[in-house]
Amino acid sequence: SGGSLIAYAEANTNNSNRGHVAHADAITSNSIAHADANASKKKKVVVLGTGWAGMSFLKNLNNSTYEVKVVSPRNFFVFTPLLPSVTCGKVEARSIVEPIRNIIRKKNINVSYCEAECIKIDPASKKIYCRAARATLNTNSKQGEEFEVGYDYLIIAVGAQVNTFNTPGVEGNCHFLKEIEDAQKIRRNVIESFEKASLPNLSEEERKKILHFVVVGGGPTGVEFSGELCDFVNEDVLKLYPTVQHLVKITVIEATDHILNMFDKRITKFAEGKFLRDDIDVKLGSMVTKITENEISTKAKGSDKTTSTPYGMVLWSTGIGQRPLIKDFMKQIGQGNRRALATDEWLRVEGCDNVYALGDCATINQRKVVEDIAEIFKRADKDNSGTLTVKKFTEIMDDVIARYPQVKLYMKSKRVRNFVDILTEAKGNAAKETIELSIEEFKTALSVVDSKMKNLPATAQVANQQGAYLAKCFNRMEECEKNPEGPPRFRGTGRHRFHPFRYRHLGQFAPLGGEKTAAQLPGDWVSIGHSSQWLWYSIYASKQVSWRTRALVVSDWIRRFIFGRDASGI
Ligand code: FAD
Numbered sequence: 001s002g003g004s005l006i007a008y009a010e011a012n013t014n015n016s017n018r019g020h021v022a023h024a025d026a027i028t029s030n031s032i033a034h035a036d037a038n039a040s041k042k043k044k045v046v047v048l049g050t051g052w053a054g055m056s057f058l059k060n061l062n063n064s065t066y067e068v069k070v071v072s073p074r075n076f077f078v079f080t081p082l083l084p085s086v087t088c089g090k091v092e093a094r095s096i097v098e099p100i101r102n103i104i105r106k107k108n109i110n111v112s113y114c115e116a117e118c119i120k121i122d123p124a125s126k127k128i129y130c131r132a133a134r135a136t137l138n139t140n141s142k143q144g145e146e147f148e149v150g151y152d153y154l155i156i157a158v159g160a161q162v163n164t165f166n167t168p169g170v171e172g173n174c175h176f177l178k179e180i181e182d183a184q185k186i187r188r189n190v191i192e193s194f195e196k197a198s199l200p201n202l203s204e205e206e207r208k209k210i211l212h213f214v215v216v217g218g219g220p221t222g223v224e225f226s227g228e229l230c231d232f233v234n235e236d237v238l239k240l241y242p243t244v245q246h247l248v249k250i251t252v253i254e255a256t257d258h259i260l261n262m263f264d265k266r267i268t269k270f271a272e273g274k275f276l277r278d279d280i281d282v283k284l285g286s287m288v289t290k291i292t293e294n295e296i297s298t299k300a301k302g303s304d305k306t307t308s309t310p311y312g313m314v315l316w317s318t319g320i321g322q323r324p325l326i327k328d329f330m331k332q333i334g335q336g337n338r339r340a341l342a343t344d345e346w347l348r349v350e351g352c353d354n355v356y357a358l359g360d361c362a363t364i365n366q367r368k369v370v371e372d373i374a375e376i377f378k379r380a381d382k383d384n385s386g387t388l389t390v391k392k393f394t395e396i397m398d399d400v401i402a403r404y405p406q407v408k409l410y411m412k413s414k415r416v417r418n419f420v421d422i423l424t425e426a427k428g429n430a431a432k433e434t435i436e437l438s439i440e441e442f443k444t445a446l447s448v449v450d451s452k453m454k455n456l457p458a459t460a461q462v463a464n465q466q467g468a469y470l471a472k473c474f475n476r477m478e479e480c481e482k483n484p485e486g487p488p489r490f491r492g493t494g495r496h497r498f499h500p501f502r503y504r505h506l507g508q509f510a511p512l513g514g515e516k517t518a519a520q521l522p523g524d525w526v527s528i529g530h531s532s533q534w535l536w537y538s539i540y541a542s543k544q545v546s547w548r549t550r551a552l553v554v555s556d557w558i559r560r561f562i563f564g565r566d567a568s569g570i
Helices: 002-015 018-041 052-060 080-087 100-105 180-197 204-210 220-240 265-277 324-332 366-380 390-403 405-412 419-425 439-452 460-475 477-482 530-542 547-563
Strands: 043-048 066-072 076-078 097-099 110-122 127-132 146-150 153-156 212-216 249-253 280-283 286-291 295-300 306-310 313-316 341-343 355-357 362-364 387-389 436-438 508-513 516-521 525-529
Touching: 043 052, 052 066, 052 100, 052 460, 066 100, 076 100, 080 180, 080 220, 097 100, 097 547, 100 110, 110 146, 110 324, 180 204, 180 220, 180 313, 204 212, 212 220, 212 306, 220 249, 220 508, 265 280, 265 508, 265 516, 265 525, 324 341, 341 355, 460 477, 508 530, 516 530, 525 530, 530 547
Parallel strands: 043 066, 043 153, 066 110, 153 355, 212 249, 212 313, 249 280, 341 362
Antiparallel strands: 076 097, 110 127, 127 146, 286 295, 295 306, 387 436, 508 516, 516 525
């Protein structure tokens, strides 16, 4: 790159004797001119975001024919699965972040970083509009300066934001757990609560209110935070704040019938049982209607009665919604009614050229997949009889799966009943192989599958795999342009350049506190307890993005085992 050539020439200059300085300067200016000429020929790739998807794309990209610009208001990557551990001091905030410049400096391709937020995307002119994350010294404005950046390829990986469902009082009264600053704020607030409750001249009721911690949302984040807090109370508060420890109350409010409802039922049952034993109050089927400075109001499912409870601290963790940038962009490209940016199987944003979206801000459009499958059936009906046997259907399914790998995932998923069963349901239990169904019936069955098809979950695992997949496509863009390796094109002739994105689910964890973790591994293998906790430690240590953070995280775990948590709140 231009930058490394300059550095190289400078090193030459410093190491050589004075007589070589002029020569080195000549090399420098030639090199810069050469590098600039090369840079102008390079395709400009702009990456928005330094989270899981953006970082994974950058780490895996190694084609030097691109000039890459990363734009993100955050100049570091956060290992989000360990954010709950930061809230009570099990792990330090600094241990789970990696400066993005550390990541890009190791690349031997031309990558630069801009600490700015993208405020508008204009796909027609292939430009993005940005605002610097910090105001520069020579402006009076508190807001950063605005500028535009042109691109040949745009990679949108801006993640999502907390969804408050417009519940009154959430903004302003609740904590969120999405960014590293959120985890640090929660940590300070938890410690402050114990200090406040230990002050003299407070009534028992006031102390109880201060030490009432409410978690809204029984998903993995809410459950993990509750477990961390409960551990902190049992292991550290007991020694540090013995006079108030018995006044602590943790409440989890969940709108559906179970916590961790995206996990296997065995895990849900175990988690609910464990929380009961740990004295964590789990309120199922309960909706939060309003939050004021002092009280949280809830309504039980099917009841009109509202109950208000005093609280000291609330963590709001009920899911994600799209950022304003993405909402505006979706409206602009006619996707205003969608949940997230719709892409095709190759992560290309529908209706835009050379714009890709991945991670929490995007979703692969399943409807198009279903339409395409219906079309495949139609084409398989060569004699135009309007019918296909289920046998024929099962044969062409292999072809479908080759084209759309995720179909296989859904077919296997327990949530979607066997597709053939759906097809033959209406016909009773006759020999499945010979049943004839009309194309229309296939289509109806497909719409059943469609309604049951789940979008890929908004997880780091998906974002990480998508980033790596897209980088591999970019690495081999020219090669695959000449020799396409993807499935035959459905509309049009020839083959697709690449294979479509294929998600491999590697399992998921739900740490429950007390050194117990629930693990749901591929093949619906469930493991709960101390052994899974050790698996969790080893996997999360191995998944760190650098040896630096790996060393820091492991030493934090060891420090906590030996000395307990740091309760200074700084
Ligand atoms: P993010 O990682 O959120 O990154 C988005 C990036 O975009 C950030 O750098 C942000 O600064 C930047 N950005 C935002 N706005 C703009 C803009 N306008 N312009 C430019 N850049 C912008 N997943 C798992 O698989 N396993 C887990 O155990 C797990 N635990 C989690 C625990 C917590 C507490 C949380 C919050 C999430 C957890 N997740 C987990 C989910 C996982 O973190 C997300 O799915 C993942 O971060 C999504 O990656 P992303 O790259 O799409 O977005």
